[in-house]
Amino acid sequence: MIDLSNWLWPGAGLGLTDAFTRPWWCFSLVLWLLVGAFSLLSQRHDARAGRYWLFFALCFAGNMLLIAALDAVSFYLGFSLMSLAAYGLVIHNNTAKARRAGRLYLQLAVLGEILLFSGLLLRASAAGGQYDWHSWQAVPLEPLSLSLLLLGLGLKAGFWPLHWWLPQAHPVAPAPASALLSGVMIKAGLLGMLMFIPATDTLMQQWAPLLLITGLISAFYGVLAGLLHTQPKVILAYSSVSQMGYLLMLFALLSLTGVAALPVLLAYVVHHGMAKASLFLYAGMAGEAAGRIWRQALFWLAALAMMALPLSSGALVKTALKAKLTAASLPGWLSIDVLSSLLTSGAVLTALLLLHLAAQLRAVKASAVTKASANNTAGRWALFTLLVGTLWALPWFMLQYWQLPLPTLSQSGALIAPVLFAVLLRWLWYKLGWQLPQHYYNRNAPALYYSLKLKRLYQPVSQPQWHWPTITLRPLERRLNRALNRPLVSTTALLCCLLFVMILLSGV
Amino acid sequence: MSPFWQQYLPLSIILSSLLPGLIIFTLKETQVKLRISLNLFGVGVKLLLVLLMWQAVKAGQQFYFSLPFLPGADLVLQGDALSLLFVVLSSVLWLATTIYAIGYLEQSPLRSRFFGYFSLCVSATVGLALAGNLVTFLLFYELLTLATFPLVVHRGTPESLAAGRRYLAYTLSGGVILMLGVALLHSLVQSPLFTPGGYVAAAVSGNEGLLMLAFALMIMVLGVKAALLPLHGWLPQAMVAPAPVSALLHAVAVVKAGAFGIIRLVYDVFGVESMQALQLAQPLMLLAAATILYGSWRALAQQDIKRRLAYSTISQVSYITLGVAMLGPLAAVGGLVHLVHQGVMKITLFFCAGNFAETLGIHKIRELNGVGRRMPVTAMAFTLGALGMIGIPPTAGFISKWYLGLGAAEVGQNWLILVFALSGLLNAAYFLPVVYRMWFLPQSGRWPAEQRLSNRFETHWMLLLPAIFTAILLLLMGLFASTELSPLSWSQLIVEREFRHD
Structure with a gap:
């Protein structure tokens, strides 16, 4: 931990002291570096490459800072740096569509920041002027500060009903930028919730079932809305809305299980980040994959991980999610059977959406892709392979570090069945x-x-404006001058009056 | 440092700009070098003296200098922590503005007159900061009004004359009322030195009505300069003045003098306890909150850069008033630190607006398209200032908003956080589109009136350097807010001394 409170802003401190910030930091760093290397190749012939790298670097710095932040102000600094700089990435292509989406993004980003700012203020004040978020864990939440934090961070996390900017902004950005937006940056909202909303708080435990339901709605909404679109990147953005719904459910489960769900949440974040980044990168290169079986196979590997095929990271996290749901202490009106059947149908829908995506990706024409040198293409595909390889190496990490249970045979069956049903x-x-x-x-x-x-x-x-009645003093002055020009008596009388008033005032 | 010498330190700080100013009046128009060196000499001496005084006040020393003036009310100059906050701000920004003004007015006529009044204006500001009692304050306050008028009308166009007339009408009639208020207060409690914790507490019982009247009268007048809601009309109109003057008016001299007066009045004349006993804070708070929102709202529709900045000032200066009116220590820190932060941010914005106008002839916001490519450094400084105004970290504006917000929560006025949030949104709504135009839109047509002011830089280096300086300053003040040199630490020191007496 680095204490900077005597140097930088009050309370400043950086460090990776927690169970969740350390893996989060490593995962983000890996993804940023991989996608950064990818951008080196993909933006090589970009006329505005300088601008791209400027905003890329700012977003990168902001993202890493907010993960390492130990105090609210550092987090807010990283958060706003990332949010505002991402605007440059969103409108990078400079089409009318991109500018439109950028405007929506910026409006919501600023709104979210102000809400977050107010929420953090209230929390800091409730904590007696402590900025260190660890010391906030014991401070009880109030409905106002909790809703401000949920709204402010939720606008970044992008679950339903705060998802508006996602399907607009993700598709218009360059492919590596959308990969980062969907893969890492929206997770910052979730990280903020983990930091600033203590899971064991009583108010949070009361609200958790509501969040669980919201997450479930988001999971379904994202898929259903995605099925109604035909552009691959829009479909992927809606898929992010749906996946953030699952993450929100896990966040709610954190309160309902007494933080036992934390490893699952982390595993899910890493899994979704890697998978979504791969899919976005592929969507940017889909035209080059036509007729090349290996390249398409790579796509299917990523998609199948997302569909939670046994042995994939998706299978591990989905099974663990279900297990945590059954272990959670739910209120009486939430039936566990209904919930788990909903989760199963959610799995069907996710698979359906990815099949829909695959169909749309096949329709992408190779002509839409700019010509790149053979080396460049090979390099990009090699990086893509590396990313998909990391994605498929994840289960090993999850077993090793987070001790997620390996799905049993029957559980595996329950995982395959929805996929098969979706194919049918x-x-x-x-x-x-x-x-x-x-x-x-x-x-x-x-x-x-x-x-x-x-x-x-x-x-x-x-603007409609009303004018104050203008008082022109000039005529009055003229009249006064004329009056003062009169013989001495009147002037003296006036002066006496003035003096009298002053004496009266001072006498009181 | 001998005591004798120390006694004259406050006086010599004022004289260090007053004397060069008076000499400059006598100079011929062609004696450019002499005038510039006199100006810079004055700035240098002043900064040196201020540095000495700063060191001493930090160590806990008090400076006191008095001349017999009126029976019961001497002319007192006093250097305490609060006055030093304002003195340092005005001296440092005077340095920047002087360099800027030299560059800005390089070829224009009547420079001796301009720089003479310019120095006079700063002397009055510093005198106002160092004033030790209300009578002295009143004196310098009036002097400031008179010294700024020639600057506002400097161009001599019908527009600027109209603006000057309006300015005089507002401030002179205000001055009369201020005198009335001061006299009223003097008749009740005399005019002792400004003391932390105020001096009217003893007279509160029995004199509630008159004290409230005196407070209302004085706030009304200070509100003219601080551009509080119904009395802000002169400020947007005074925009016709040359850019360095606007910069000085908005950041240092006039507007800040009003805000500083409110701080003095609330903390050192009435004091927190009497304010609470007389229930004067709530109306002031409401008025300031209304001004914040109104100024921001009006700024939205302004198409002229400087007019938009003027409305933004109306809104931002009320943050200071609001911070003071909340009567809590954290809010006071926020308000005091915003006095400095707002000054530095706003002066940056005005320098940049002046650079655009001087180099490219740009006055309207829609002409700014693509300016980021032509003048990247100025546009960057403008962007930093704008982000600071919105309150995005790590700029200085964030620090003051954070403390103001904490202060609002501390005194249990959560609705004020809503005001800050709304104002932040409005600030973003009128500053971000400007930033967007500068960087993301392509240039549309030719620049209105392009001048080639420098072969190496985007504009004259004397115009560029002050903007860079203040932009870096506002970034440093936000980044290194915890260090001992920062305005934040100084404000905390003031508030510590102020609230210790409660």
Whole structure:
């Protein structure tokens, strides 16, 4: 731990002293470096590469800082640095669509930051001026500060109903940037919740079932909305909304199981980060994969990990999630059977979404891809292979460090069944040509409309304004001058009056 | 350091800018070198003296100098921690502004007059900071009004004359009322030295009505300069003044003089206890909160850069008033530190606005498209200032907002956090689009009136350097807020001394 409170802002301290910040830091660093190396190749022919690297570096610094922060101010600094710099990545392509999405992103990012700021203030004040978040763990939460923190951090984490910017901003950014946005940066919201919302707090335990339900809705909503889109990166963004729903469920379970769910949460974060980053990178290179079986196989490896095929990291975390859910002390109105059957159908939906994604990726034309040298292409695919390889090496780490249980045979069966069912559904769907009417697909998000309305509101050309009645003193002065020009008597009388008033005042 | 010498230190700090100013009036227009060296000599001497005084006050020394003036009210100069906060701010920023003004007015006429009044204005500000009692304060307050008027109307255009008339109408009529207020207070409790904890406490019982009246009168007048809500009208109009003048008006001299007066009035004349006993804080708090939101809201629709900055000042200066009115130690730290932070941030923004106007002829916000490529350093400084105004760490603005927010929670006024949040949103709404235009939009057409002021830099180095200096300063003040040199530590020292007497 580095204590900087005598040098930098008050209370400043950095360090990786916790069970969850250390793996989080390592995982983020690995992903940032891998994707950074990837960007070195993919942005080589980018005309605005300088800008890309500037914002990339700022986001990187912010992200690493916020993980290592031991106090609220350092976290907030890292958080806002990352949020604001990510704007540069979102609008990097500089298309009208990117600028629109960027505007929505920035509006929500600033809103989230202000909410977070207020929440942190209230917490710091409740903790008696301590900025160190470890000392906040024992301070009871209030409804106001809890909701401020949940909203402020949730806007970054992007679960339903705070997901508006995700499906807009992730697809328009360059592929490596979206990989980082979806893979690491949105997790910062979750990390903030872990730091600033003590899981064992009584109020949090009361709210946890609600969060659990919200997470479940988010998990379903993300998939269903994703199925209605045909652009691969939009589908992936919606998939992130759904996966963040699972993570929110785990966060709620943290309160309901008395922090026993922490290893599962961490494993899930790492798993989703790696898998989602791989898929986004692939979506950026899909055109190059046409007709090359190995490249497509790599995609399927990542997708299958996401679908939780046995032996993959997904299988481990999904099984562990279910186990924690059964172990949790749920309130009476939440039936565990309903929940676990919902989780199973959630698995079907996730698989369905990924199959949908695969179909859409096949349709991507190679012509859309800019020409790159053979070395460049080979390098990018090698890095991609490395990323997918890391993803498939994860189960070993999870078993080793977090002691997640290996799924039993029956559990494995329960994992395969939804995938098979999804394949069947997809096949039927394909065969029978089920389609919703065309206008249900690729609808514009209402969020963009409201974002524009908001912009009109804060960039008005004119405002209604009322003028104060202007008092022109000049005529009065003239009249006074004329009055003073009169014979001496009146002037004297005036002066006497003034003097009288002053004496009266001083006499009181 | 002999005691004799020490006694004259406050006086010599004022004289170090007053004497060069008076000499400059007598100079011919062509004696450029002499004028510049006199100016810089004055700045240098002043900074040196201020440094000496700062060292001594930090060690716990008090400075006191008095001249017989009125019966019962001497002319007193006093150097305590609070006055030093303002003195250091105005001296350091005077250095930056002087260099800037030399560059800005390089070819324009009537420079002797300008720099003469410029020095006079700073002398009045420093005198106001060092004033030891209300009568002295009043004297320098009026002097400041008179010294700034020629600066506002310097260009002599009908617009600037109108602005000057309005400025005079506001401030002179205010001055009369201030005198009334001071006289009223003097009749009740005399005019002793400013003391931490105030001096009216003994007279509170029995005189509630008159004390409240005196407070209201004085706040009204100080509110004119600090641009509190119904009395802010002169400030946006005074924007026609040259950029260094606007910078000085907004960051150091006039607006800050009002805010500083409010601080003095609340803490050293009335004191926290009397304020609470008379229930004067709540109305002031409401007024300041309303001004914060109103200023930000009006800033949204301004299309002129300097007008937008002016409305932003109206909003930001009220943070200081609000911090003071909350009457809690943490809020006081926030308010005091914002006095410095806002000054440095706003002066940066005005320097940059002046650079755009002088180099490229840009006055409107929509003309700023793509300026980041043409003038990257200035645009960067502007961006830093804007981020500071919004309150994004690690700029100075974040530190003051953080303390103000903590103070609001400390005194149990949680609704004020909502005010800060809303104002932060509004700040973002009117500053971020400007930043976006500068960096992300391509240049649209030719610059309105481009001048080539330098072969090596994007603009004249004398225009560039002050902006860089203050931009770095605002970053350092935010980053190294805990170090002993930071305004934050100094404000904490003031508040410690102030609240120890309660």
